[in-house]
Amino acid sequence: MDLKAYIEDRKNIVDGFIESYFSTQPVRPGALQQSIVYSLSAGGKRIRPVLCMAAYEIFGGRPKDVAGFATALEFIHTYSLIHDDLPAMDDDDLRRGKPTNHKVFGEGMAILAGDALLTEAFSLITDPSINQLQLKASSIVKLAREISIASGAHGMVGGQAQDLLSEDAEPDEDTLSFIHHHKTAALITASVRSGGILAMADEQAMTRLTRYGNSIGLAFQVTDDILDVEGTTEQLGKPKGSDEKMKKMTYPKLYGIEESRRKAQALVDSAVEALSVFDSKADPLREIARYLLIRQS
Amino acid sequence: MDLKAYIEDRKNIVDGFIESYFSTQPVRPGALQQSIVYSLSAGGKRIRPVLCMAAYEIFGGRPKDVAGFATALEFIHTYSLIHDDLPAMDDDDLRRGKPTNHKVFGEGMAILAGDALLTEAFSLITDPSINQLQLKASSIVKLAREISIASGAHGMVGGQAQDLLSEDAEPDEDTLSFIHHHKTAALITASVRSGGILAMADEQAMTRLTRYGNSIGLAFQVTDDILDVEGTTEQLGKPKGSDEKMKKMTYPKLYGIEESRRKAQALVDSAVEALSVFDSKADPLREIARYLLIRQS
Numbered sequence: 125m126d127l128k129a130y131i132e133d134r135k136n137i138v139d140g141f142i143e144s145y146f147s148t149q150p151v152r153p154g155a156l157q158q159s160i161v162y163s164l165s166a167g168g169k170r171i172r173p174v175l176c177m178a179a180y181e182i183f184g185g186r187p188k189d190v191a192g193f194a195t196a197l198e199f200i201h202t203y204s205l206i207h208d209d210l211p212a213m214d215d216d217d218l219r220r221g222k223p224t225n226h227k228v229f230g231e232g233m234a235i236l237a238g239d240a241l242l243t244e245a246f247s248l249i250t251d252p253s254i255n256q257l258q259l260k261a262s263s264i265v266k267l268a269r270e271i272s273i274a275s276g277a278h279g280m281v282g283g284q285a286q287d288l289l290s291e292d293a294e295p296d297e298d299t300l301s302f303i304h305h306h307k308t309a310a311l312i313t314a315s316v317r318s319g320g321i322l323a324m325a326d327e328q329a330m331t332r333l334t335r336y337g338n339s340i341g342l343a344f345q346v347t348d349d350i351l352d353v354e355g356t357t358e359q360l361g362k363p364k365g366s367d368e369k370m371k372k373m374t375y376p377k378l379y380g381i382e383e384s385r386r387k388a389q390a391l392v393d394s395a396v397e398a399l400s401v402f403d404s405k406a407d408p409l410r411e412i413a414r415y416l417l418i419r420q421s
Numbered sequence: 422m423d424l425k426a427y428i429e430d431r432k433n434i435v436d437g438f439i440e441s442y443f444s445t446q447p448v449r450p451g452a453l454q455q456s457i458v459y460s461l462s463a464g465g466k467r468i469r470p471v472l473c474m475a476a477y478e479i480f481g482g483r484p485k486d487v488a489g490f491a492t493a494l495e496f497i498h499t500y501s502l503i504h505d506d507l508p509a510m511d512d513d514d515l516r517r518g519k520p521t522n523h524k525v526f527g528e529g530m531a532i533l534a535g536d537a538l539l540t541e542a543f544s545l546i547t548d549p550s551i552n553q554l555q556l557k558a559s560s561i562v563k564l565a566r567e568i569s570i571a572s573g574a575h576g577m578v579g580g581q582a583q584d585l586l587s588e589d590a591e592p593d594e595d596t597l598s599f600i601h602h603h604k605t606a607a608l609i610t611a612s613v614r615s616g617g618i619l620a621m622a623d624e625q626a627m628t629r630l631t632r633y634g635n636s637i638g639l640a641f642q643v644t645d646d647i648l649d650v651e652g653t654t655e656q657l658g659k660p661k662g663s664d665e666k667m668k669k670m671t672y673p674k675l676y677g678i679e680e681s682r683r684k685a686q687a688l689v690d691s692a693v694e695a696l697s698v699f700d701s702k703a704d705p706l707r708e709i710a711r712y713l714l715i716r717q718s
Contacts (some may be wrong), residue, residue, distance in 0.1 A: 151574040152599065156582040161575065207536060212528035231509035235532065236582045237541065239504060243573030246543050250566035261558035268565055269547035275459065276540030277448040285453040285533045302449065 127411040134177050135170045138198060141191045145248075151240070157230040159237035163202050167336075171344075172197040172315040178408040179319025179333055183411075185257075190322050192254025193267060196245040196313050200275050203241035204284070204311075213288060214370060221361035245271065260323065267321050269356050274314030276363050283307030289290045292371045295378040297400075302372060309341025316340075332398050336409060339395035343416050346388045349374040350381060351421070359421045392417055424708040431474050431484050432467045437496060438488045443546075448537070456526040456534035460499050464517045464658075467613040468709075469494040475705040476616025476630055482554075487507045487619050489551025490564060493542040494612050499583070499607075500538035501529050506569075510585060511667060518658035521695065522694050542568065564618050571611030582603030589668045592675040600670060606638025613637075613706075629695050632670070633706060636692035640713050643685040646671040647678060648718070689714055 142164050151157035173194035177187035180194075187194075208226040209216040210231060216224050217316055226234035248254065249268050283306025290299055316337035320330050351359070352367045353376050367374050375384040395413040399406045438463050448454035470491035474484035477491075484491075506513040506521040507528060513521050523531035545551065546565050580603025587596055613634035617627050627689055648656070649664045650673050664671050672681040692710040696703045 149575070152579055153583045153586055155586060156574060156579060157611055191579040203536075207532055210529075210532065212532060230584045232507075234581065235504055235507065235509060236578050236585070239500075239535075240574035240578040240582075242536065243569050243578065244538055246565055246569040247573055247575075250562045250569065261562045265547045265558045265561050267564075268562075271548065272540050274680075276544055277453060277537035278446070278544075281533050281540065282449055282453060283535040285530065286450045287527045288533070289450055289452060 125407050125411060127408065127415060128207055130172055130373065130408050130411075131169075134174045134274075137177070137188050138170045138192050141195045141252040142198070145195070146298070155233060156236060156240065159225060159233045160240055162228060163206050163225050163237065164198070168198065168202065168220055169361070170198055171199050172311065175312065175315040175337070175409070175412065176322070177339075178212050178412065179316045180323050181406045182319070182402050183323035183325060183329075184405070187391070189257050190319070192248055192251065193318065193322055194315075195269065195358060196248045197311070197318065199241045199245040199248065200271065200311065201239045203238040203245075204280060205277075206238040206241070210234060216362060216366065218362040221358075222406065227254050244273070250306075251396070263321060263324065267318055268273070268401070270314050270317055271311075271320060276308040278305055279310035279314075280308075283310065290373045291318065293373065295373040297378065300373050300375070302406055304342055304375075305338075305344040308345040309338055312341035312344060313337030314344075332401055333415060335398035336395045336413070339391045339398065340416060343388050343391035343413070346375045346384055346391065347416050349376055350384055351419075355383065355420065361421070422704050424705065424712060427705050427708075428471055431471045434485050435470045435487050435492050438492045439495070440681075442492070452526065452530060453533060453537065456522060456530045457537055459525060460503050460522045461538070465499065466497065466552070468641075469496055472609065472612040472634075472709065473616045473619070475709065476613045477620050478705070479616070479699050479702045480620035480622060480626075480655060482620055482704070486554050486687065489545055489548065489615070490567055490615065490619055491612075493545045493568065494608070494615065496542040496545065496684070497540045497568065497577075498606065500535040500542075501572075501577060502534040505539070505581065507531060511663075513659060513663065515659040515681065518655075539572070546562045555621075560621065564615055567611050567614055567618060572608040576603055576607035576611075577605075580607065584669065587670045588620055590670065592670040592690060596607075596674070597670050597672065597675055601623070601639055601642040601672075602635075605642040606635055609638035609641060610634030622625065625698070627697055632695035633692045633710070636688045636695065637710050637713060640685050640688035640692065640710070642715050643672045643688065644716060646673055647681055647685070648716075650678065652717065658718065685714060688696050 146157060146161055176194040176197055177190060180190050181187060205219060206225045208214050209219055210226055217227055225237060246268060250264060283303050287303045287307055313334060316333045320333045352364060355364055357363050392413045396410050399410055443454060443458055457580050473491040473494055474487060477487050478484060502516060503522045505511050506516055507523055514524055520535060543565060547561060560688050580600050584600045584604055610631060613630045617630045649661060652661055689710045696707055
């Protein structure tokens with residue numbers, strides 16, 4: 125299969141949804157809208173919504189029917205990037221090759237743009253007008269709960285807080301694993317599971333999707349850590365070695381590059397294995413997992 | 422009726438709920454939990470959850486049955502205070518007489534505690550274990566949507582963004598009205614309406630609750646502006662005149678103190694009038710409205 129075309133097509137659905145969303149519901153003041161749209165349009169790969177759609181498609185649905193729900197995951201991801209880049213957090217000036225939100229709009233507006241995106245994710249999930257499939261309210265509640273838990277204190281925010289506290293600390297296996305599971309893998313797993321929830325997948329299928337999501341979520345972070353050491357500034361859209369500069373706890377630091385690579389490979393193998401019960405409609409998820417090992421950005 | 426005892430009783434329900442919530446579901450890292458609990462326990466009046474419960478009680482329900490839903494409103498309110506106090510926003514060192522969150526835990530952790538509380542509000546609303554009344558999923562979806570819209574870009578965050586942009590600006594009626602409607606009144610209205618949604622109130626009742634909420638929401642902000650000019654540091658829990666210092670756009674600045682007082686009185690009258698269709702079970706809401714005019718903090 126042509127993974128590039130597959131992803132491009134789903135990415136276009138999400139981009140189209142985002143573009144129309146804030147233009148049909150303009151935000152006042154205009155600077156807040158600009159700040160939100162700036163980061164949403166900053167060239168993200170839309171990997172979380174794509175994962176949600178790809179998981180949904182295993183069960184025979186069409187990706188555009190869940191575009192709004194999938195986009196909520198991108199709102200959450202984008203908010204987390206805006207807040208992570210703030211001076212009080214990772215203090216990054218560049219993101220995907222462009223100045224970070226607070227560099228353009230100021231810290232106060234960047235904090236508010238993040239707050240707005242996080243909140244809007246839940247307005248979106250509960251918006252009857254995006255529920256083209258007439259999904260049952262109980263599925264919507266399940267979805268909102270899945271995404272909020274994965275993003276909050278017991279998920280992504282917890283991971284980010286531990287990451288913040290662990291700068292300068294000696295890396296240890298337990299802390300690193302906690303950070304990666306929570307900071308990155310939790311929302312990626314929720315993205316995959318969201319596709320299953322939207323398709324009303326049975327428990328066995330959900331277990332498989334969960335295992336797949338956890339594995340690629342961790343693989344994603346391990347390869348990210350490796351890229352930060354080995355990638356070029358052009359590939360990364362920001363100076364390489366920023367983890368080192370921030371004294372971040374990373375896989376390469378704890379295990380070395382070679383062992384990190386082996387771990388990433390094992391995680392991808394385990395992700396693909398988790399999908400063994402599904403037919404060829406799960407091929408995009410299989411290919412996405414394999415792609416993680418060769419990605420350059 | 423004894424308003425003080427009424428509020429005290431509901432406040433205790435919310436305080437009890439909050440106390441057990443994070444101790445039964447501890448957050449890692451501990452510093453994030455401490456930062457969250459610090460601000461949640463900083464002596465808030467719990468006015469938003471009390472309004473939700475009081476509106477719910479009009480229709481015959483018991484306040485403790487909706488404690489979890491009502492507490493979600495306090496999570497949102499508390500997050501907004503933590504973020505508003507940040508150096509990039511209002512830069513306040515004191516809140517309710519205690520050092521603000523970022524003064525104790527640092528800016529990064531304060532941002533994350535706010536993010537966590539905002540997200541947790543939606544985990545809470547969608548938590549089946551707090552739904553003691555077996556409310557229908559469609560009511561939960563409606564509630565989550567109500568609260569997210571009131572808090573987000575088209576509500577509270579939009580108001581805060583306009584407030585931030587309007588520092589140093591000459592006050593004008595339209596901007597001041599926008600800020601107050603969105604920054605304060607939106608979430609207060611949503612709190613009152615939430616009680617109606619939880620009670621499955623009919624449309625006519627919802628219209629009345631909305632009008633009541635809007636009126637007291639604005640009255641609340643006008644009296645807040647007046648207190649900032651006239652209150653003592655002890656009453657306010659922070660130095661008086663901080664609006665002036667921050668060159669905030671306020672009612673007293675635009676209309677003068679006397680006219681602001683008249684506006685507050687008219688808003689309270691309109692709030693009480695909106696409740697005319699309800700029996701004595703709406704007395705707590707009536708008394709809360711009247712209390713706004715004489716409050717000292």
